[in-house]
Amino acid sequence: MEKIQNVYTDEKLFKKLLDDKNVTLEDTLENEMVINMGPQHPATHGVLRLVLRLDGETVIKVVPELGYLHRGYEKMAENMSFIEFIPHTDRLDYTATLCNNVAYVLAVEKLAGIEAPARAQWIRMIMGELARIAAHMIAIGTFAMDVGAVTMVMWTFRERERIQEIFDRICGARFTTSYTRIGGVAADIDGEALRMIKDFLDTFEPGLKDMDHLMLHNRIFIERLEGIGVLSREDAISLGVTGPNLRASGVAYDVRRAKPYLFYDQVDFNIPTYSEGDCLARYFLRGDEVRESVKILYQCLDKLPQGEVMANNPKNVLPGKTEVYSKMEELIHDFMLINQGINPPVGDVYFSAENPKGELGFYIVSNGSGQPWKMKIHSPSFCNLQAVTKICTGAMISDVVAIIGSLDPVMGEADK
Amino acid sequence: MEIKESIIEKLKNRFPESVVEISDFRNDLSITVKKESLLDLAKFLKDDSELLFVMCKDITAIDWATRKNRFSTIYNIYSFHLNINLRLKVNIDIDPAKVNSVVEIWPSAEWYERETFDMYGIVFENHPDLRRMYMPEGFQYHPLRKDFPVLGIPGSLPLPQKPE
Numbered sequence: 175m176e177k178i179q180n181v182y183t184d185e186k187l188f189k190k191l192l193d194d195k196n197v198t199l200e201d202t203l204e205n206e207m208v209i210n211m212g213p214q215h216p217a218t219h220g221v222l223r224l225v226l227r228l229d230g231e232t233v234i235k236v237v238p239e240l241g242y243l244h245r246g247y248e249k250m251a252e253n254m255s256f257i258e259f260i261p262h263t264d265r266l267d268y269t270a271t272l273c274n275n276v277a278y279v280l281a282v283e284k285l286a287g288i289e290a291p292a293r294a295q296w297i298r299m300i301m302g303e304l305a306r307i308a309a310h311m312i313a314i315g316t317f318a319m320d321v322g323a324v325t326m327v328m329w330t331f332r333e334r335e336r337i338q339e340i341f342d343r344i345c346g347a348r349f350t351t352s353y354t355r356i357g358g359v360a361a362d363i364d365g366e367a368l369r370m371i372k373d374f375l376d377t378f379e380p381g382l383k384d385m386d387h388l389m390l391h392n393r394i395f396i397e398r399l400e401g402i403g404v405l406s407r408e409d410a411i412s413l414g415v416t417g418p419n420l421r422a423s424g425v426a427y428d429v430r431r432a433k434p435y436l437f438y439d440q441v442d443f444n445i446p447t448y449s450e451g452d453c454l455a456r457y458f459l460r461g462d463e464v465r466e467s468v469k470i471l472y473q474c475l476d477k478l479p480q481g482e483v484m485a486n487n488p489k490n491v492l493p494g495k496t497e498v499y500s501k502m503e504e505l506i507h508d509f510m511l512i513n514q515g516i517n518p519p520v521g522d523v524y525f526s527a528e529n530p531k532g533e534l535g536f537y538i539v540s541n542g543s544g545q546p547w548k549m550k551i552h553s554p555s556f557c558n559l560q561a562v563t564k565i566c567t568g569a570m571i572s573d574v575v576a577i578i579g580s581l582d583p584v585m586g587e588a589d590k
Numbered sequence: 591m592e593i594k595e596s597i598i599e600k601l602k603n604r605f606p607e608s609v610v611e612i613s614d615f616r617n618d619l620s621i622t623v624k625k626e627s628l629l630d631l632a633k634f635l636k637d638d639s640e641l642l643f644v645m646c647k648d649i650t651a652i653d654w655a656t657r658k659n660r661f662s663t664i665y666n667i668y669s670f671h672l673n674i675n676l677r678l679k680v681n682i683d684i685d686p687a688k689v690n691s692v693v694e695i696w697p698s699a700e701w702y703e704r705e706t707f708d709m710y711g712i713v714f715e716n717h718p719d720l721r722r723m724y725m726p727e728g729f730q731y732h733p734l735r736k737d738f739p740v741l742g743i744p745g746s747l748p749l750p751q752k753p754e
């Protein structure tokens with residue numbers, strides 16, 4: 175870079191170069207270059223495609239292109255019953271499947287006016303927070319890997335693996351959990367699973383400290399991220415950014431606090447915020463949120479009551495399998511619910527829950543039949559990605575990777 | 591409850607002609623407004639010092655298939671000040687399926703409107719960059735319309751040619 179500038183300032187050198195017939199003086203920095211990043215690119219977290227216009231190394235314009243993972247879930251939802259759609263919510267944000275499960279069933283329960291028993295709701299909170307830790311572990315690990323700290327991803331995935339084992343124990347699946355049901359959860363938590371969660375929490379805190387030591391004493395990592403990709407408070411709000419990215423820009427908006435669902439009003443937790451709005455703040459914020467989740471989980475384990483995990487509401491909630499096989503009435507209800515679905519009243523509701531990526535909302539319009547007339551998924555990754563254009567303009571091309579990593583989009587959700 | 595009533599009161603005083611319908615189902619407030627007054631009303635909701643609906647969370651549409659006004663566009667907006675979600679609805683006809691863009695008021699609407707255009711074919715006038723969001727360029731249909739089959743239309747997505 176310096177050498178090229180010298181060519182123009184240093185007259186002697188310039189003349190010498192002009193005389194030299196073998197050298198052509200074409201300033202590459204004066205030329206704009208259009209470069210295509212993705213959709214198959216390891217740093218774009220899936221199939222995100224960015225078309226960049228570069229001036230030298232500076233990004234002049236960014237156009238994100240979405241749709242490479244579009245599966246048409248909104249269309250599919252209109253053609254299946256409410257119960258059938260639960261497994262599809264796993265495939266939205268595939269790093270935090272349980273959060274999606276919980277958000278979806280809560281939306282349907284709001285529409286149909288069903289309330290799950292207290293134990294089921296506490297279990298949902300436990301699972302949601304575990305999923306949040308797992309998702310943030312991926313976010314932190316891959317983000318650090320994107321900017322060159324490859325050790326971190328091993329450490330975070332090690333912790334995440336233990337959460338997946340807990341999911342395996344409780345839900346019977348590591349990823350495609352489909353654990354929640356309308357009116358409750360599929361299976362109760364047993365003592366062994368509770369012990370696993372407790373073990374995990376007790377040993378997780380030292381692990382987090384190790385990670386902090388690894389990253390925060392790393393000058394390269396800090397200087398690579400500090401002041402990069404600043405998203406101001408006003409821009410974050412006007413661009414509809416939610417979740418950790420919004421809180422890193424200084425807005426203390428968390429759906430768990432603003433509109434408490436489940437029993438989030440009965441547990442004590444903080445909403446960490448940072449005012450810087452840069453990549454480093456977004457990194458710190460995820461770490462802080464994980465600690466808050468640990469705090470919530472300890473309280474949930476203390477407060478977990480005994481009782482049923484499915485609501486007793488035969489017209490809307492699936493009966494237990496043993497009853498279906500042994501009792502006529504339950505068999506009829508099961509048949510009707512599977513074939514015709516729950517028939518919520520005519521109307522439309524919007525329900526949103528705080529997911530690891532931001533606010534996941536379901537807008538469901540019902541015409542009284544067993545299938546939704548319309549279902550709109552308000553996906554946080556989609557909204558957060560909209561800020562890419564704003565943040566990346568004027569940044570260096572190597573920072574684009576860091577910025578996308580810090581925004582942490584999941585394309586399964588952004589593309590729906 | 592009081593907050594909602596004050597919002598309704600305010601809107602009715604300011605725009606007596608524009609508010610068509612108000613519904614409060616499951617504690618979700620939604621207000622149907624006339625298509626012509628959408629922009630004024632949106633500006634008022636955002637700028638009024640007691641309302642401050644500064645964040646547009648979502649824009650989508652509903653295809654009612656058989657109704658006279660076939661589409662409704664839904665604007666889901668949020669006020670940090672009041673901590674309340676509000677839905678604005680605008681009923682529009684299929685011919686022409688056009689409505690004013692709210693990008694100037696809420697910049698986040700840009701992608702939401704593109705998505706709605708892609709899925710329903712509703713044209714948002716004065717939108718800076720109205721392209722398809724998900725479907726490929728040159729795709730002729732709008733998939734979330736009720737007359738589009740779930741299985742898709744054969745031949746609507748050109749596939750790459752088989753190698754010889």
